Amino acid sequence: MYNTCMLRLKKNSDKYGKLVPIEGENDIPFKIKRVYYIYGVDRTVCRGFHAHSKLHQVLICVNGSVKIRLKNNSSEEIVFLEKPEEALYIGPMIWREMFEFSENAVLLVLASDYYDDNEYIRNWDKYVDLAESIFGKEE
């Protein structure tokens, strides 16, 4: 799907444990301006249900697992995040829903900009109209 891809981070393993470094612009395709994490989510809960008009983000499930539904105006896919060295890049204009958080799941998110509620697109019909005007209508 356009504006999304999986990134594999370098995992350093030795007898003392594991370490995954993340450098903005080197390991991920933007400067990191904000970091947040989501945890303590019941398995029955679904979060997200929005797209961003400008924001670039990388999602890493650093503990446990979670499913991410990615949608645009013409297609949909589900990504299963379960490894701390696997990162999901989501660029602008991609609808996302996070669901089936495992017990103790911790979803770390790196973002390209500060929090701005005005930049969220939370209405699906509005999202489709906007996506079609940018990417064209799928027949």
Ligand code: T46
């Ligand atoms: C996204 C997915 C993966 C802040 O005050 N600052 C922040 O940086 C963020 C991200 C949220 N908030 C507040 C806004 C809400 O009152 O935290 C509350 C929960 O946020 P929200 O309902 O937007 O959470 P999710 O899980 O639906 O979405 C979040 C991000 O907002 C979103 O950008 O892509 O995680």
